[in-house]
Amino acid sequence: MIGQILIHLLFGLAAGSAVMYWLAWFKNxxxxxxxxxxxxxxxxxxxxxxxxxxxxxxxxxxFDYTYVYSYSSxxxxxxxxxxxxxxxxxxxxxxxxxxxxxxxxxxxxxARRHGYETAAMSMYALILCFLTLLLVAKNPFAYYYxxxxxxxxxxxxxxxxxxxxxPLLHNAWITIHPPILFTGFAAxxxxxxxxxxxxxxxxxxxxxxxxxxxxxxxxxxxxxGIMLGGFWAYETLGWGGFWxxxxxxxxxxxxxxxxxxxxxxxxxxxxxxxxxxTNMALAVGAFVMVLYSTFLTRSGxxxxxxxxxxxxxxxxxxxxxxGFMLTFTTIGVVMVLRRRSDMNIxxxxxxxxxxxxxxxxxxxxxxxxxxxxxxxxxxxxxxxxVGQPKVAVSTDFYNNIHRILMPAVLIVNGLSLxxxxxxxxxxxxxxxxxxxxxxxxxxxxxxxxxxxxxAKSLVLAAAAWFSLVVNIQLGWQFIRTSPAxxxxxxxxxxIALLVFGVITTSTYSEQFHAVxxxxxxxxxxxxxxxxxxxxxxxxxxxxxxxxxxxVKIAKGDQEQxxxxxxxxxxxxxxxxxxxxxxxxxxLSNDLxxxxxxxxxxxVYYSRTVQRGxxxxxxxDSSMVLTLQRFTMPMEEGPAADGRxxxxxxxxxxxxxNSASEIRARxxxxxxxxxxxxxxxxxxIPGTTTAVGxxxxxxxxxxxxxxxxxxxxxxxxxPTPVARQxxxxxxxVKPLISLVWIxxxxxxxGFAFSIVRYVxxxxxxxxx
Amino acid sequence: MLRRIVVIALVFLLPxxxxxxxxxxxxxEVTYAQxxxxxxxxxxxxxxxxxxxxxxxxITQREMYCTDKEGERFKVDFTGTxxxxxxxxxxxxxxxGHVHSGSPGxxxxxxxxxx
Numbered sequence: 001m002i003g004q005i006l007i008h009l010l011f012g013l014a015a016g017s018a019v020m021y022w023l024a025w026f027k028n029x030x031x032x033x034x035x036x037x038x039x040x041x042x043x044x045x046x047x048x049x050x051x052x053x054x055x056x057x058x059x060x061x062x063f064d065y066t067y068v069y070s071y072s073s074x075x076x077x078x079x080x081x082x083x084x085x086x087x088x089x090x091x092x093x094x095x096x097x098x099x100x101x102x103x104x105x106x107x108x109x110x111a112r113r114h115g116y117e118t119a120a121m122s123m124y125a126l127i128l129c130f131l132t133l134l135l136v137a138k139n140p141f142a143y144y145y146x147x148x149x150x151x152x153x154x155x156x157x158x159x160x161x162x163x164x165x166x167p168l169l170h171n172a173w174i175t176i177h178p179p180i181l182f183t184g185f186a187a188x189x190x191x192x193x194x195x196x197x198x199x200x201x202x203x204x205x206x207x208x209x210x211x212x213x214x215x216x217x218x219x220x221x222x223x224x225g226i227m228l229g230g231f232w233a234y235e236t237l238g239w240g241g242f243w244x245x246x247x248x249x250x251x252x253x254x255x256x257x258x259x260x261x262x263x264x265x266x267x268x269x270x271x272x273x274x275x276x277x278t279n280m281a282l283a284v285g286a287f288v289m290v291l292y293s294t295f296l297t298r299s300g301x302x303x304x305x306x307x308x309x310x311x312x313x314x315x316x317x318x319x320x321x322x323g324f325m326l327t328f329t330t331i332g333v334v335m336v337l338r339r340r341s342d343m344n345i346x347x348x349x350x351x352x353x354x355x356x357x358x359x360x361x362x363x364x365x366x367x368x369x370x371x372x373x374x375x376x377x378x379x380x381x382x383x384x385x386v387g388q389p390k391v392a393v394s395t396d397f398y399n400n401i402h403r404i405l406m407p408a409v410l411i412v413n414g415l416s417l418x419x420x421x422x423x424x425x426x427x428x429x430x431x432x433x434x435x436x437x438x439x440x441x442x443x444x445x446x447x448x449x450x451x452x453x454x455a456k457s458l459v460l461a462a463a464a465w466f467s468l469v470v471n472i473q474l475g476w477q478f479i480r481t482s483p484a485x486x487x488x489x490x491x492x493x494x495i496a497l498l499v500f501g502v503i504t505t506s507t508y509s510e511q512f513h514a515v516x517x518x519x520x521x522x523x524x525x526x527x528x529x530x531x532x533x534x535x536x537x538x539x540x541x542x543x544x545x546x547x548x549x550x551v552k553i554a555k556g557d558q559e560q561x562x563x564x565x566x567x568x569x570x571x572x573x574x575x576x577x578x579x580x581x582x583x584x585x586x587l588s589n590d591l592x593x594x595x596x597x598x599x600x601x602x603v604y605y606s607r608t609v610q611r612g613x614x615x616x617x618x619x620d621s622s623m624v625l626t627l628q629r630f631t632m633p634m635e636e637g638p639a640a641d642g643r644x645x646x647x648x649x650x651x652x653x654x655x656x657n658s659a660s661e662i663r664a665r666x667x668x669x670x671x672x673x674x675x676x677x678x679x680x681x682x683x684i685p686g687t688t689t690a691v692g693x694x695x696x697x698x699x700x701x702x703x704x705x706x707x708x709x710x711x712x713x714x715x716x717x718p719t720p721v722a723r724q725x726x727x728x729x730x731x732v733k734p735l736i737s738l739v740w741i742x743x744x745x746x747x748x749g750f751a752f753s754i755v756r757y758v759x760x761x762x763x764x765x766x767x
Numbered sequence: 768m769l770r771r772i773v774v775i776a777l778v779f780l781l782p783x784x785x786x787x788x789x790x791x792x793x794x795x796e797v798t799y800a801q802x803x804x805x806x807x808x809x810x811x812x813x814x815x816x817x818x819x820x821x822x823x824x825x826i827t828q829r830e831m832y833c834t835d836k837e838g839e840r841f842k843v844d845f846t847g848t849x850x851x852x853x854x855x856x857x858x859x860x861x862x863x864g865h866v867h868s869g870s871p872g873x874x875x876x877x878x879x880x881x882x
Contacts, residue, residue: 349768390878
């Protein structure tokens, strides 16, 4: 009950803080600001307390709380228990709110130092009002008996164990990826509130300097978080790639793209005082896109158009999400429109041969990408609105659009760096272009000789080479003289490397399907795969029998063993398998093995027969067997070991026109994975053949259509031991390491830039 | 000049985005046999969604069978929001979904629209 009261109290504190800060702004009274600050700090403390309480509830297995019951269980290790904090909507909203408030605590003195506290924090506290209101709607402290009151539950009904965490999420990445992503989302609020504060204060330039380090921080963290998600999908979830243009992935990418455009246009304004309105609009757009993406992925409107699962949050939360998005869109748009004539001061035209012009074009191209991804992601919703089937656009939509946009962005990136602010000396520019262009042509030719012949890939590779060469050419000068200035070049270098990784993996990956029999080397492409055996892991989980399947991959005298995972779980009623790929990591290529299915080798001769149908013996084609009927377990009685027995009653014609009857029997075990059948062998009189029953498929609608699988074996030969068969998809992914190296390099570049602009912000004169 | 470029680009961009999305985001109307050629891959990706115009052939307590316009009978597992009127034999509907491979396979429909 304390938790529920606390959540309501937090909303009150957020509302109180917002009101006080607004009063402080309108009345220009620092007394109100002090109260607002106090309420804000108390709110942050309250959110930390709520988070601690939720963690304690989870760790203590308090299944009397619906949230704890829904996402955790007693079997989970500590790191996964803690990760259940944000595995459901309620917890992830709490994490987002907590991170926004923590950033707010750091932001308050920073904004005060720059004379922006009341204007910025009034808007910031308003954001927290909506977030805490969402917590009221999706309260992580709701009791089990409250949530299931309709089912007659009372306070005395406490589940002995929780439903547990989705097995897909059982890995270390869940402890890292969501917090980083939410930190990025939370940090995206800062540039918005500084932009709004700038509009309130009619201070259209200073906010750029103040907000730039925060915007860079948000871009770096969100970008890193996005690619961590991609790495998780690749490394653990076995989705085969690192990016699938899924709505959940896109919902993080869209605000990131807008904020990347914002960073570049902020740099232009910082140097030229141009793009004032553009920056205001982009700051609003980046934050609104965070809210829009949250709405798309949390409101349930995308339904089943994603590989991620969406939970309907309920009507109250739906309307809060919608209201949250519409409120800040309206505030942003109205504020920008109201000040638009004011912002026309210092308006100047950029000439095409300047860096500011090229940066603006680059930002526009990135925004074009954001618009295309937004339209594509929203497509199911748009279709539903117009009464058409709600279907997501295919990934070709995104791939084909970016085959055009990405080379353009890379070329514009290179050109912008070759140009100078305000004006570019023609001779200097041409000299640099000749060097970079010549190198690009040579390197693209080498790329073509190395095996990339596809025209689209070559164009993209040429653009990436151009960007890479220019950034190395210019960045190297800064690394030697002033490393803090090299941030942008390092980031761009990372993007170019990432693009090379995308080209090689998307165009030149090889994929094979193989069925591996245990102990039998199987040639797959240039490699020899040998399924070595399996081992059960994580035996403490009662909902699954999880196995690691070891496969030796050999090429020449090099060999390495990878372990893929395949299992079924009660979590999804064993409807579909959970899998994890086995990967041999490498700088030049990854060998990626995705499990497909597993079975036992069929060591007997089998025949599927419908009731009333006939088949012939595999050892004697003159022997015709007719399946008369199946006996029921009650008729057979239990076997000696207690298992159920059933038989297929088979009739065989005799030479004297009579017919003899034999029973092919089976012992049936029922397990969580469904029934399993063990044949009991019956010798066919006068032959050396035995027959057993290895499967029955009942047809409840028409029992005469039920089928059985008869197995035959030669009694004169020893029974072969059935070996395990493991079906896999095996792929070779060349230079995928460049994707990960590229992302790390990009984030490193952002870190350099953050340091630089924090220093510069400190030099910004205070009010 | 920059302003002009951006405004012109924006004017063309939005309709283009919608047009291209329409081209890639409209499910094809196919028969069950054609849908079966686009089954889900082993990598966990969903097969592209298609529409199968179907005649409800048989409804049992647990299963529903339909025929497509070529008369092929197939099992339908409908997991979408329940339609306003319950399915009845002879009814012609447009199912949106994809085929799950297997023996026998079935059509996993997530949406249903009146013919």
